[in-house]
Every structure is written in C-alpha cells, then in structure tokens.
Amino acid sequence: MKSFIEISSDSHFPLENLPYGVFSTANNQFPRIGVAIGDQILDLPSITSLFEKHVPELKNPASVLSQPSLNLFMSLGKPVWQATRKFLQYILSADTPELRDNHELRLKAFTPQKDATLHLPATIGDYTDFYASKEHATNVGSMFRGKDNALMPNWVHLPVGYHGRASSIVLSGANIKRPNGQRLSAKDQPPVFGPSLKLDYELEMAFFVGVGNELGEPISIEQAKNHIFGIVLLNDWSARDIQSWEYVPLGPFLGKNFGTSISPWVVTLEALEPFLVQGPQQVPPPLEYLQERGPSAYNINLEVKLKPSGSNDYKTITRSNLKYMYWSITQQLAHHTINGCNTRPGDLCGTGTISGQTDDSLGSLLEITWNGQNEIEFEAGVKRKFIEDGDEVVLTGYCQGDGHFIGFGECAGKILPNRAK
Ligand SMILES: O=C(O)/C=C/C(=O)CC(=O)CC(=O)O
Numbered sequence: 157m158k159s160f161i162e163i164s165s166d167s168h169f170p171l172e173n174l175p176y177g178v179f180s181t182a183n184n185q186f187p188r189i190g191v192a193i194g195d196q197i198l199d200l201p202s203i204t205s206l207f208e209k210h211v212p213e214l215k216n217p218a219s220v221l222s223q224p225s226l227n228l229f230m231s232l233g234k235p236v237w238q239a240t241r242k243f244l245q246y247i248l249s250a251d252t253p254e255l256r257d258n259h260e261l262r263l264k265a266f267t268p269q270k271d272a273t274l275h276l277p278a279t280i281g282d283y284t285d286f287y288a289s290k291e292h293a294t295n296v297g298s299m300f301r302g303k304d305n306a307l308m309p310n311w312v313h314l315p316v317g318y319h320g321r322a323s324s325i326v327l328s329g330a331n332i333k334r335p336n337g338q339r340l341s342a343k344d345q346p347p348v349f350g351p352s353l354k355l356d357y358e359l360e361m362a363f364f365v366g367v368g369n370e371l372g373e374p375i376s377i378e379q380a381k382n383h384i385f386g387i388v389l390l391n392d393w394s395a396r397d398i399q400s401w402e403y404v405p406l407g408p409f410l411g412k413n414f415g416t417s418i419s420p421w422v423v424t425l426e427a428l429e430p431f432l433v434q435g436p437q438q439v440p441p442p443l444e445y446l447q448e449r450g451p452s453a454y455n456i457n458l459e460v461k462l463k464p465s466g467s468n469d470y471k472t473i474t475r476s477n478l479k480y481m482y483w484s485i486t487q488q489l490a491h492h493t494i495n496g497c498n499t500r501p502g503d504l505c506g507t508g509t510i511s512g513q514t515d516d517s518l519g520s521l522l523e524i525t526w527n528g529q530n531e532i533e534f535e536a537g538v539k540r541k542f543i544e545d546g547d548e549v550v551l552t553g554y555c556q557g558d559g560h561f562i563g564f565g566e567c568a569g570k571i572l573p574n575r576a577k
Pocket residue numbers: 285286287288289292296297300358360392403408412507508509
C-alpha cells in the first residue's frame with residue numbers, strides 16, 4: 157500500500173494504520189477529528205464533501221467529524237468504521253487523484269503533527285482497570301500478600317478489575333504531580349502523611365468502547381469485538397506506598413487516581429486484525445461465557461523508557477508484549493457486562509499491567525526493583541528504585557507488519573514535585 161503522502165519506513169502511521177485522534181491548530185482552534193498519516197494529520201471535516209460522495213454509510217459527516225471527541229463517530233458502529241477506513245485508504249492512495257491533485261484542498265486537509273495540539277480522543281465517562289497479566293498479578297501478590305497468597309483463587313476464573321477514575325485521565329505529555337497521601341513508615345506504627353516515596357508507572361494498553369450496551373443486556377464474547385473501537389497505550393501511574401496501605405479490602409483508590417496517561421492516537425481493531433494471535437493457554441478452561449472461539453490476543457511489542465531528572469538520555473527498562481496477557485480484551489468486555497452492567501461510547505478499559513515471564517519484560521518498577529530492594533542503574537552512576545521528581549517515562553508500542561509498523565506513537569509523562577501541606 158502506497159500513499160501520495162511521504163511516509164518514512166520507520167513511521168508508526170502508514171496507510172495500513174490510520175488511527176483516529178482529536179486535534180486543533182493555531183489557525184483553527186476548534187478541536188476536531190483527524191487521522192494520523194506519516195508525520196501529518198488528515199483533517200477529516202475539511203474533506204466532508206469527499207465523505208458525502210464516497211461514504212453513504214456515514215450520515216451527516218460535517219457534524220460527526222467536527223465533534224471535539226470521537227464519541228459520536230465511535231457510537232455509529234462497525235459498518236461505518238469499516239466504510240470510513242476503506243474510504244480513507246482509497247483517498248490517501250498514491251493511485252487516487254481526487255485529493256492528491258487538488259492542491260487547494262490538500263493545503264487545508266493536512267497539518268504536520270508537530271504543528272498541531274492533540275486533545276483527549278474521547279470524553280471518557282467511565283474508566284475500568286483490569287489485572288489481567290498472570291505474571292504481574294503473581295509478582296504484585298507475592299510482594300503485597302506473600303508468595304502463598306499471590307494469586308487469589310478467583311484469579312484464573314475471571315478477569316479481576318476495579319472501577320477507576322475517569323476525571324484524572326490525561327493526554328500523553330501532561331505533567332503529573334507527585335501525590336500526597338497516607339503511608340506506613342514503620343511496621344506496627346500509625347501512618348504518616350506526605351508525598352509518596354514509591355511512585356511507579358504501569359505499562360498498560362486500554363480499549364475504547366465504541367458501541368455501548370443497554371443496562372441489563374450483556375455483550376457476548378462473540379459480539380465483544382464489534383463493540384470495541386480501538387486501543388491506546390496507558391500509563392497507570394501508581395503510588396505503591398499509598399496503595400499498599402489503603403487497598404484493603406476494597407482495592408485501589410487514591411494510590412492510582414491522581415493521573416492516568418493515555419496516548420493520543422486510537423488504533424482501530426481493524427488495523428490490528430492481522431496481528432491476532434493465540435494467547436496463553438487458560439487452565440482451568442474458563443466458564444462458557446468467557447470462552448474464546450479463535451485467536452484473541454494481539455501481538456503488540458511494548459517498551460518503557462525512563463529519563464532520570466537532569467539526564468539527556470532515555471534508557472529502555474522494559475520490553476513486553478500485549479500477547480502475554482492471560483485475559484483478552486474481549487473476555488474483559490464480556491465479563492464487565494455479564495451482570496448487565498451497561499457501557500457507553502467512550503468508556504475506557506485498561507488491560508492491567510503487562511508483564512512477561514523474563515526479568516526484562518516486567519511492566520512496573522515495583523516488579524523490576526522488587527519493591528525497592530534492587531536498583532536500576534542509569535549512566536553516570538544514576539540509580540532508581542522508584543520514580544523521582546523530574547523523571548520522564550515514555551511508553552511506546554508497535555506491531556511489526558510486512559515492511560511497515562502499525563504503531564501507537566508514545567505515551568509520555570513527567571513527574572513534578574509536591575510538598576505536604
Ligand atoms: O492488590 C493488588 O494485588 C494489586 C492491584 C493493582 O495494582 C491494581 C492494578 O492497577 C492492576 C494492574 O494494573 O494490573
């Protein structure tokens with residue numbers, strides 16, 4: 157597939173990808189829907205007339221595409237998503253003259269990504285975070301509850317999750333203020349208050365619900381794929397000292413809702429279809445409503461790099477893969493709704509931290525340094541147990557296609573200091 161837009165061979169955004177985002181520019185400050193192509197953004201409302209001509213499935217494109225969020229477009233369902241993708245691949249193709257040779261329209265339709273301001277791609281009504289990597293759950297469980305109680309008996313029977321906080325989800329690039337909170341400073345002593353001393357990241361991905369479901373009407377595992385619009389990178393910043401003190405018995409609360417970063421470009425399930433693979437074998441087999449009929453894991457390479465404050469260089473500290481995850485995203489959505497819980501367009505579900513079996517594939521510092529018992533070494537003798545003020549963390553992810561990448565771009569964030577009042 158070749159586009160008339162020049163796309164470098166290491167780009168995350170070739171014609172095979174076409175992820176959706178929301179952006180604005182200096183000339184037009186209204187946030188609107190765009191698609192990433194190479195290092196450019198195609199401004200979708202600017203080509204409304206081409207949509208009217210080629211995509212009859214999309215009614216009223218002028219209004220849908222100029223929304224400041226993807227919610228309405230996502231709610232229209234798979235036939236519209238597929239027709240739009242097919243049209244975009246056609247209109248951006250090197251062989252299609254319609255936009256290629258219309259110089260006036262091209263000037264309006266394309267913006268370099270470096271000149272645009274990106275916004276949260278959706279209005280996120282509800283956010284859920286799962287706990288779906290067996291390696292991660294075993295590691296965290298061993299540290300919080302001891303080796304013998306690492307995996308609770310329910311873990312292999314259902315995708316464990318908790319309801320997160322949608323209000324504090326921020327876009328990649330936003331700074332995160334170190335949270336204050338309660339933590340234990342010594343065993344059998346009352347808690348103390350102050351800035352978290354065990355600030356961590358969590359390497360996750362997250363899926364956006366496109367088409368929701370009615371209250372009382374579960375989404376079956378077969379139908380789940382038709383409800384999921386696409387996937388982003390997610391960093392579930394976590395204060396481990398706050399978390400380990402507060403979580404009993406209701407689960408994560410203030411240790412995880414002071415900021416959750418996501419990447420700006422939503423990669424569609426259609427673009428990811430060629431990278432479906434078999435996930436880990438599930439023993440014991442899950443109950444009927446959680447049984448997959450075919451491959452349900454995605455082969456997405458993931459990396460985390462950290463730049464210590466004052467340093468010029470990032471060091472890659474994790475290489476993992478979404479396919480390591482025990483519970484698939486379709487199992488997560490089927491389970492989320494099996495009791496009749498409704499979901500809505502723009503709801504976001506985090507996969508949970510994605511760790512692999514090897515020491516270099518652990519998705520959090522908690523695991524890499526084993527709760528601060530070990531240190532990671534950076535250049536010039538700089539060491540880290542947890543994240544310090546001024547440190548920057550970047551998640552990235554990509555599928556390796558045949559001569560191209562289907563990439564997710566980056567999910568970046570920097571930690572700012574805080575002081576106890
Ligand atoms: O109590 C525990 O075992 C740990 C819970 C979490 O860390 C919740 C979480 O964010 C899960 C995840 O990202 O996998």
